[in-house]
Amino acid sequence: MTGTRPAWLRQLPFTATVLVLSLFGVAMIYSAGVLEVPSPAMQGLWLRQAVILAAAIVGLLMLSRVPLRWFEWFAMPVYIVGVAVLAVTLVAGTGVGTAEGVNSFLSIAGFRFQPAEAAKVTTALALALLLARREEPPGYLRDLLTPALLVAVPLGLVLLQPDLGTALAFVGMFFAIIYWARTPWPLILFAASPGLGLLLAFSARVWSVYIILLAVALYLYRFRLYLVESVTVILGNVAAGAVAQPLWNSLAQYQRNRLLVFLDPSLDPRNAGWQLIQSKVAVGSGGLVGKGFTAGTQKRLAFLPEQHTDFIFSVIGEELGFVGTSLLLLLFCHLFLRMIRMAETASAPFAGLFIFGIMGVWLTHVFVNVGMTVGVVPITGIPLPFISYGGSFLLMSWTAAAIVVALASEDP
């Protein structure tokens, strides 16, 4: 084989895309800082991001040389450390900058980082390892119980911060990995059904129809499931329907508003609706070719919220237009298709599962992030991979990319 060529070069289509995305991100962070009334807090953020990117590149060059078995050895210990740090964050964490309301940062020796970002990678490793060890694909719901618990622990801790966006990434990861573990799709649907039940519980009538359909589906699938599993799925859905209202009530007002204004932005045009309206105005007014790099008026005049983190895509849309946004989506599309290919051709099941899981995480990020800037998805604080400003996120995305490169390059 081509043992002389370094891993990153062998996976050049992937690494190059990641690098291009990251450099583009630095440029857009620079543009996001160009304001009519300059804000001291936003000066030089692009430079910080560039420095972190440099560190991330070095990290990738080193980490991508690590053999696969090392990751297998370390997967579980690292997962446990990740969960532990998440637990500590809940107690000792602080809110920072645009994530002021969320206690997601941990300060160690003057450095602040978000343990949840690292937990995504460690959980993906652990989950991939767990499912790779199975001889057979999961055939029953109970086979999914351990993987679900493995994800549920960090996901629960992240939700408690509360960070809905990151939690969604865990969900995306879980379904991506069990999908790649060749779980039959009815099982995946049944596993996902309580979540769907939760969403549909807003209307008793819709929910009732849904439960009946679910019961019919379970009946048709009766030879593949233990009775107790079918009952559990039904009970899980009933429970989801039952907790929907209390859960809704327990949400903070801003979270509820975010969900409500998704349905109708004019409900709260000054606050929660404001972000959505201004973001849509920014993206839409960009037109075909945009207002020009750094020249977006919505951004320049501070109409855009969080313009260097969660709403960086709105800046891209405003300044580079449809040409810019569609090119960016094509880049992401290329990245994901490339990762699917890498998962497909990976020599070990563990590698394929991890690569596919990370693809699931990033796809979730991209879809939810871009979707919220144009009003397709409710606003959740979720950054755009490689583009949004944020040290931990960039670093951990690159770490994940490095592991992807390492695992994909492993010879059989």
Added chain:
Amino acid sequence: MSRRRYRHSVLANRARITVVVLLGILAGVLFRAQVLRATDWLLQSERNRLRPLTVPAPRGIIRDRDGRVLADNIPGYSVSIVPDQPDSMFSTLGRLREHLDLPAGRLEALSQQVRAGGPRPLLVTGDAPFDAVAALVERRSGFPRLLIEPRPKRRYPAGQLGAHVIGYVGEINESELGRPEFEDAEPGWIVGRSGVESHYESLLRGTVGTRYVEVDAAGRIVGSFGGVQGVAADPGEDVDLNLDLELMEWIHQVFPEGMNGAVVALDVETGGVLALYSAPAFDPNVFAGVVDAEEWSRLVGNPESPLYHRAVMGTYAPGSPWKLVTAAIALDLGLVTPDEHMPVPCRGAYMYGNRVARCWDSDGHGSLDLPGAIQHSCNVYFYQLGLRIGLTRMLGVGNRMGFGNRCGIDLPQEAGGIFPESLDFWERRFGYRAQEGEVLSLAIGQGPNDQTPLKMAQFLLAIARDGSAPAPTLYREAVPADGWRLEIRPEHLEEIREGMRRVMEPGGTAHLSSLEHFDLLGKTGTVEHGGEGLEHAWFTGIAGPFGGPPEIVIVAMVEFGGSGSGVAAPLVAKAADFYLRGKHDMPRDTIQTLREYLGAGRNTAWADRREAR
């Protein structure tokens, strides 16, 4: 189950489809927003960042009959604060005090506006001194929300002379904003407050323009914006008046110093107002910017009432000049001929029932015809003439002549005369039925009868003309209000004028005010007001070239001026002389009235000649 369905190649293809579909949805939504709907969103982003600001239209210029400027505009600057948190606005106001002169009262008013809130910029001053503006512009970064804009400032070159007639301007107030004529007005607009400025507001105002400024999300103005064409302001129309500024200046010079009163001069031919003078006055330029509350209360609280336009709002008992009205009414009704003598000659008093009505001259005037009665201002003659007219007819014709109403001059404020509209007046006002004897008082200008100097001047127009009295107008292109007309034969009018002419001749009360070059006719009046020694002085005069038709009508009224002949008559004589000399291209720097000739010990051959005539 078939294993084939869950082979990785199958799963990968499905995953590819999922990726493409999900990203395709996003691309579709972006295409719709950025390509199909881009214009809508672009419009909304423009609306987001561009705020229209009103560009004030320069007000029209007001000029006198010879094109001398009475009101124009000079560049000025307004300073406003773009709304923000009240605390930061208070702090800005506090720091502005270092640069702008903000009296405590003004500061208090501004603070109230800050507390009241509102989306519009808070106007701190509409008239910032240039050096303050320069200092503020230099310190722009320290005043991020300060809005300094050029704003034409009204200037009144005639100063006090035009104060009442021209009026002044001010920032539009709440109650004005509710009126239909200010339908499209915004707070901060400068509008006419009184005088011509107010009456011709719609002509003078022009149409405001719009310009756009760029604001950020917090509403801070970050710059002016040239990309979107605003609408230029359309200046107001100029207003040319009948007024003669030089005559006004002259009247101001010859008006008795320290006294209050009014002078009205009308052009006989057109009824145009040549002079409308009221003393004391004020400087309208102090109202050009933001009115200082202290200055305002000083003007309002002044016991001399400088804001009060005496010429058109002051109502005074007309006194002897009213005898001309009585004569005119009698002639109009055909009740008397000018050469007719009254049955009872004047012996100093007239017996009416058991009442003794006195003449001012207790020695009596003997038997007089109408011109003689006017010359001597004989009460006894006019008592009898009044009785002949009768109370009802006196009120009827008096009201037809509009003595209970306004003239309808083109000014926002004019007081109507006070004159009984019917016999009920006494019952309503004094609680008793009117007796026929009331006509005795009315006939000599007393009783319930108060007229403005303007109203008396309008009456004099009828005497100077052919009996018709058009409404006086200030604006040259004004459509005059309805006037009125007396049915008096021309030769009878001439007899009234003859009586007035004799007033100025030897033996007449105002002989000393006769003029060398012009024919001045007049009637003096001295009206007791408020007690011994407190008398208002009237003089109503008509003047023109000898042998020609009258050209100017002048009425002077000096509050507590003493005698009409001593104070008001010289004033009218000098004003008429000044005007007529100017009109007939004669030098104005020589002595004018007989009194001055005599005082200077000069040859008065012209007076002797006229005496001989």
